[in-house]
Amino acid sequence: MRKAKQIFQGAVDVFAEKGFDRATMDEVAERSGVAKGTLYYHFGGKEDLIRFLMEEGVGQLTEHVEQARNQSADPVEQLRRAIEAQIVFFDQNREFCQLLLKGVWSTSDRQIQFREIMQKYFNQLQEIIDAGIAHKQLRAMPAEWAAVSLFGMVSIVSLRVILQGRPIDRKELTEFLFQQYLYGASLPEEKQGTC
Amino acid sequence: MRKAKQIFQGAVDVFAEKGFDRATMDEVAERSGVAKGTLYYHFGGKEDLIRFLMEEGVGQLTEHVEQARNQSADPVEQLRRAIEAQIVFFDQNREFCQLLLKGVWSTSDRQIQFREIMQKYFNQLQEIIDAGIAHKQLRAMPAEWAAVSLFGMVSIVSLRVILQGRPIDRKELTEFLFQQYLYGASLPEEKQGTC
Amino acid sequence: MRKAKQIFQGAVDVFAEKGFDRATMDEVAERSGVAKGTLYYHFGGKEDLIRFLMEEGVGQLTEHVEQARNQSADPVEQLRRAIEAQIVFFDQNREFCQLLLKGVWSTSDRQIQFREIMQKYFNQLQEIIDAGIAHKQLRAMPAEWAAVSLFGMVSIVSLRVILQGRPIDRKELTEFLFQQYLYGASLPEEKQGTC
Amino acid sequence: MRKAKQIFQGAVDVFAEKGFDRATMDEVAERSGVAKGTLYYHFGGKEDLIRFLMEEGVGQLTEHVEQARNQSADPVEQLRRAIEAQIVFFDQNREFCQLLLKGVWSTSDRQIQFREIMQKYFNQLQEIIDAGIAHKQLRAMPAEWAAVSLFGMVSIVSLRVILQGRPIDRKELTEFLFQQYLYGASLPEEKQGTC
DNA sequence: CATGAATGAGGGTTCATTCAT
DNA sequence: GATGAATGAACCCTCATTCAT
Numbered sequence: 175m176r177k178a179k180q181i182f183q184g185a186v187d188v189f190a191e192k193g194f195d196r197a198t199m200d201e202v203a204e205r206s207g208v209a210k211g212t213l214y215y216h217f218g219g220k221e222d223l224i225r226f227l228m229e230e231g232v233g234q235l236t237e238h239v240e241q242a243r244n245q246s247a248d249p250v251e252q253l254r255r256a257i258e259a260q261i262v263f264f265d266q267n268r269e270f271c272q273l274l275l276k277g278v279w280s281t282s283d284r285q286i287q288f289r290e291i292m293q294k295y296f297n298q299l300q301e302i303i304d305a306g307i308a309h310k311q312l313r314a315m316p317a318e319w320a321a322v323s324l325f326g327m328v329s330i331v332s333l334r335v336i337l338q339g340r341p342i343d344r345k346e347l348t349e350f351l352f353q354q355y356l357y358g359a360s361l362p363e364e365k366q367g368t369c
Numbered sequence: 370m371r372k373a374k375q376i377f378q379g380a381v382d383v384f385a386e387k388g389f390d391r392a393t394m395d396e397v398a399e400r401s402g403v404a405k406g407t408l409y410y411h412f413g414g415k416e417d418l419i420r421f422l423m424e425e426g427v428g429q430l431t432e433h434v435e436q437a438r439n440q441s442a443d444p445v446e447q448l449r450r451a452i453e454a455q456i457v458f459f460d461q462n463r464e465f466c467q468l469l470l471k472g473v474w475s476t477s478d479r480q481i482q483f484r485e486i487m488q489k490y491f492n493q494l495q496e497i498i499d500a501g502i503a504h505k506q507l508r509a510m511p512a513e514w515a516a517v518s519l520f521g522m523v524s525i526v527s528l529r530v531i532l533q534g535r536p537i538d539r540k541e542l543t544e545f546l547f548q549q550y551l552y553g554a555s556l557p558e559e560k561q562g563t564c
Numbered sequence: 565m566r567k568a569k570q571i572f573q574g575a576v577d578v579f580a581e582k583g584f585d586r587a588t589m590d591e592v593a594e595r596s597g598v599a600k601g602t603l604y605y606h607f608g609g610k611e612d613l614i615r616f617l618m619e620e621g622v623g624q625l626t627e628h629v630e631q632a633r634n635q636s637a638d639p640v641e642q643l644r645r646a647i648e649a650q651i652v653f654f655d656q657n658r659e660f661c662q663l664l665l666k667g668v669w670s671t672s673d674r675q676i677q678f679r680e681i682m683q684k685y686f687n688q689l690q691e692i693i694d695a696g697i698a699h700k701q702l703r704a705m706p707a708e709w710a711a712v713s714l715f716g717m718v719s720i721v722s723l724r725v726i727l728q729g730r731p732i733d734r735k736e737l738t739e740f741l742f743q744q745y746l747y748g749a750s751l752p753e754e755k756q757g758t759c
Numbered sequence: 760m761r762k763a764k765q766i767f768q769g770a771v772d773v774f775a776e777k778g779f780d781r782a783t784m785d786e787v788a789e790r791s792g793v794a795k796g797t798l799y800y801h802f803g804g805k806e807d808l809i810r811f812l813m814e815e816g817v818g819q820l821t822e823h824v825e826q827a828r829n830q831s832a833d834p835v836e837q838l839r840r841a842i843e844a845q846i847v848f849f850d851q852n853r854e855f856c857q858l859l860l861k862g863v864w865s866t867s868d869r870q871i872q873f874r875e876i877m878q879k880y881f882n883q884l885q886e887i888i889d890a891g892i893a894h895k896q897l898r899a900m901p902a903e904w905a906a907v908s909l910f911g912m913v914s915i916v917s918l919r920v921i922l923q924g925r926p927i928d929r930k931e932l933t934e935f936l937f938q939q940y941l942y943g944a945s946l947p948e949e950k951q952g953t954c
Numbered sequence: 955c956a957t958g959a960a961t962g963a964g965g966g967t968t969c970a971t972t973c974a975t
Numbered sequence: 976g977a978t979g980a981a982t983g984a985a986c987c988c989t990c991a992t993t994c995a996t
Contacts, residue, residue: 177959177960191477192476192477193390193475193476195388195390195391196390196476198985198986198987199986199987199988200985200986200987208960208961209960209961209962210961210962210987210988211960211961211962211963211988211989211990212959212960212961213988214987214988214989215958215959215960215961216959219987219988220986220987220988250555253554272474275474276474276475278474279467279470279471279473279474279528280388280471281387281388281391282386282387285532303554306554310556311555311556312554312555312556313554313555313556315545315549315554316545319526319529319542319545320549320554322525322526322529323522323525323526323546323549325525326521326522326524326525326526327518327521327522329521330517330518330520330521330525331514331517331518331521334514334517337480337484347514350510350511350514351518353510353553354510354515354518354550354553355549355553355554356553356554356555357552357553357555358548358549358550358551358552358553359448359498359501359507359508359510359515359519359550359551360445360506360507360508360551360552361505361506361507361508372976372977393968393969393970394969394970394971395969395970403977403978404977404978404979405970405971405978405979406971406972406973406977406978406979407976407977407978409970409971409972410976410977410978411976414970414971415969415970415971567980567981581867582866582867583780583865583866585778585779585780585781586780586866588964588965588966589965589966589967590964590965590966598981598982599981599982599983600966600967600982600983601967601968601969601981601982601983601984602980602981602982604966604967604968605979605980605981605982606980609966609967610965610966610967640945643944662864665864666864666865668864669857669860669861669863669864669918670778670861671777671778671781672776672777675922679922693944696944700946701945701946702944702945702946703944703945703946705935705938705939705944706935709916709919709932709935710939710944712915712916712919713912713915713916713936713939715915716911716912716914716915716916717908717911717912719911720907720908720910720911720915721904721907721908721911724904724907727870727874737904740900740901740904741908743900743943744900744905744908744940744943745939745943745944746943746944746945747942747943747945748938748939748940748941748942748943749838749888749891749897749898749900749905749909749940749941750835750896750897750898750941750942751895751896751897751898762955762956783989783990783991784990784991784992785989785990785991788958793956793957794956794957794958795957795958795991795992796956796957796958796992796993796994797955797956797957799991799992799993800955800956800957804991804992805990805991805992
């Protein structure tokens with residue numbers, strides 16, 4: 175089982191750097207420190223390896239966010255923690271972050287399985303949003319769109335920062351995205367009226 | 370020049386369907402209705418063709434949004450029109466929409482040139498946002514993040530709908546995203562205080 | 565079309581020498597004097613190439629025997645000519661002869677298609693035998709077995725001689741096999757009784 | 760020694776089904792119910808295993824025919840019994856039958872060793888034929904060709920029947936082949952003259 | 955004796971690119 | 976301008992063999 179772990183790490187690195195199609199199994203093997211045959215001893219092939227990577231990674235992300243979320247019962251607070259947890263996870267797993275977003279937009283053969291894999295994660299966000307709506311803390315809106323747009327916002331900005339190679343100021347980014355998502359871009363004063 | 374147009378269309382289709390790496394020049398030629406040699410007569414090669422596609426497409430998108438934006442002087446109204454224009458453009462150019470988002474996440478070799486290509490578009494969004502901040506209609510925030518997160522939200526949700534194969538209700542989607550982006554997910558009542 | 569001919573020749577040589585499975589496409593290309601890619605430009609792949617070879621070769625053999633046979637109306641004479649024609653053909657196409665017999669015994673995936681290909685040839689032999697039986701020149705017997713056993717006798721002995729690298733004495737071998745097939749191994753005297 | 764027996768059986772099955780080259784040591788191990796390493800503990804390698812299989816099998820066949828033959832002193836009767844014994848053996852060892860015939864036509868590397876292995880068997884047939892000629896029961900003919908053509912006839916027809924998956928009617932097939940080999944395809948009446 | 959994880963040379967196939975026509 | 980036959984580097988994968996346990 176030692177080698178399987180090595181392969182996982184090496185594969186994430188290579189796939190993140192080169193993309194799924196341009197990455198070669200040769201390079202995965204080399205970067206993992208195992209022989210090419212070993213890849214095929216542990217995984218069925220390239221596509222199988224990719225699927226495993228995505229499932230494993232999204233599983234970890236989901237669990238990570240789940241834990242963060244469960245530390246509060248308040249939907250809005252859960253939202254903040256979920257955003258923060260996603261940012262932290264992406265920051266800690268920069269390669270996987272790239273991998274994930276590549277997977278999301280990948281070829282339609284893979285799109286289907288990725289969509290299934292991602293669904294677990296989206297469902298979790300939807301639960302939070304639905305709870306927020308039920309508690310009258312969030313306005314009524316299509317929960318699916320709301321979840322997807324949240325994911326889009328958070329990940330696209332996170333990745334942008336990651337790709338610039340800069341360290342992420344997690345607090346600052348969380349705060350920005352939380353504010354943005356919850357209260358939007360308009361001036362608070364304006365919203366709160368001229369009483 | 371007739372052939373070049375054919376190639377453009379065929380290439381967009383094929384690349385959108387298969388992704389940049391899985392699409393073959395053979396298939397591009399076939400779908401374009403030209404011989405393979407002709408591709409190389411008009412374009413330097415695969416990467417050159419891809420770059421041309423992206424520049425051309427993003428140019429069209431930018432121009433499309435630019436026009437929509439210029440119909441109003443009010444930054445907030447410009448924002449609404451920009452969002453709507455992007456949605457309309459994506460809806461009218463579904464293949465290119467997929468292409469664009471694939472390009473964004475593509476291999477780091479291409480990422481650099483794509484980032485440059487996209488910059489024109491982001492700049493435009495930033496201008497609007499900066500103007501909004503200057504006019505005290507939007508709250509102060511990092512304009513780059515604001516632009517990127519807007520783009521992320523709009524495109525990720527648009528693509529999601531497109532991929533589901535459903536027709537887009539442009540008005541409804543625009544309204545949702547505009548509201549979401551400007552006022553966020555929280556209840557308006559709460560924001561507007563208890564006057 | 566020039567290259568296709570080259571490939572045919574090279575492929576027959578290599579497959580005959582190494583067998584279908586041990587022969588490599590690399591070697592076929594090299595021996596044909598074309599690049600490896602060219603093989604795949606002209607043929608779908610290894611299996612396709614093999615199938616083409618067999619069909620083409622058996623077609624030629626069948627036609628060759630057909631012509632020889634048609635020079636006489638007498639079934640027994642046709643039989644003699646068919647045997648001779650097969651021996652001549654094998655002697656002239658020693659590589660293909662080996663190929664053919666390898667194909668016959670090959671893996672069950674290929675066995676099916678080979679059996680179909682061979683059927684054309686067997687049918688021809690059966691026709692001759694059936695005619696002989698109808699004309700009371702041959703004894704009544706299951707025509708399929710008779711055809712197959714004829715083919716087995718002729719080819720197995722031919723190949724044995726070919727593999728020993730000796731030149732075939734076509735007349736002598738034809739005579740032996742014709743006598744053997746028609747009158748068997750027993751003494752003519754014995755058969756013709758002690759009148 | 761238990762394992763060696765298991766391997767023998769599994770190997771015969773797999774090699775007969777897939778052919779020597781397409782069969783893998785993995786599958787032999789699996790079908791034998793032993794670990795892959797065990798194969799290499801008992802046999803030197805794949806080629807060694809193949810050679811062992813062939814020698815063992817041909818040895819059994821030779822012995823089987825030897826016994827049948829020895830039950831009569833008459834060369835012609837010996838011939839009949841030899842044919843029958845070969846058919847019975849093939850029928851009882853269908854997998855080996857396929858294996859044997861695959862081996863005969865195999866790659867020239869193996870052809871040499873197979874030819875040596877088969878020689879024992881051919882020698883036996885030649886002995887019978889030579890005795891028949893000496894006793895004036897068979898006509899004078901090259902004993903090698905006579906033996907090889909006998910083998911070819913019997914085995915090619917036997918395998919044909921086996922591959923069709925039909926049960927062999929041993930008596931009927933023996934009779935046909937014996938008649939065919941001894942008296943040929945021509946009408947007996949014609950042969951026995953018009954006394 | 956027996957095992958099975960690990961290996962890496964080698965095979966079939968793909969595909970961007972070239973060039974003679 | 977346009978073509979398509981030809982190319983060969985590079986890829987994914989297989990499988991006989993080894994060796995530490």
